[in-house]
Amino acid sequence: MDTGKRISSLRKKRGLNQEQLATELxxxxxxxxxxxxxKRALKDESLTxxxxxxxxxxxYLLGRTEDKENGPTLVAAHLDDDVSEEDMEDILKYIEFRKNNPLGKKK
Known part of the structure; x- marks a missing residue:
């Protein structure tokens, strides 16, 4: 779903027409x-x-994720060259765990 359709869908779920949303924003x-x-790109301030x-x-608005609450989670910016295989396995397990249990996710 593209950005425009997402905005339209969210607006309709709120029960607003375009004029009402325009007034709110x-x-x-x-x-x-x-x-x-x-037909008009979103500027950063409009996006936020x-x-x-x-x-x-x-x-979510940009279509980068289907998760409305959380965008991608950065686990590590880099890994040192001296990470052992055992540590790497633990890191990969943790990444998989975070994918299935995002931070801030309501249960």
Whole structure:
């Protein structure tokens, strides 16, 4: 699903029409229409405004994840060359665990 469709879907789930959402976000109704049809790209400030309003991640709005609450989780920025095979196995197990149990995920 593209960004415009996600915005439209989230808006409809809230029971809002484009004019109501525009009022809530202090933008014009035509801006909402252009976002939803992908005729206007989202600026960073608009992206965060929408994410905050709908209580979803910016990664969800951009289609980078299907998880509305959390974007990708950075486990490690780099690994040292001297990591043992046993340590590497533990790291990989932890990564798999985090994938299945994201931080902040409500149960």
């Amino acid at each position: 202090n933008v014009s109704p035509s801006t909402i229409a252009m976002w939803e049809t992908n 405004l929408l994410a905050d309003f709908f209580n979803v991640s910016t990664d």
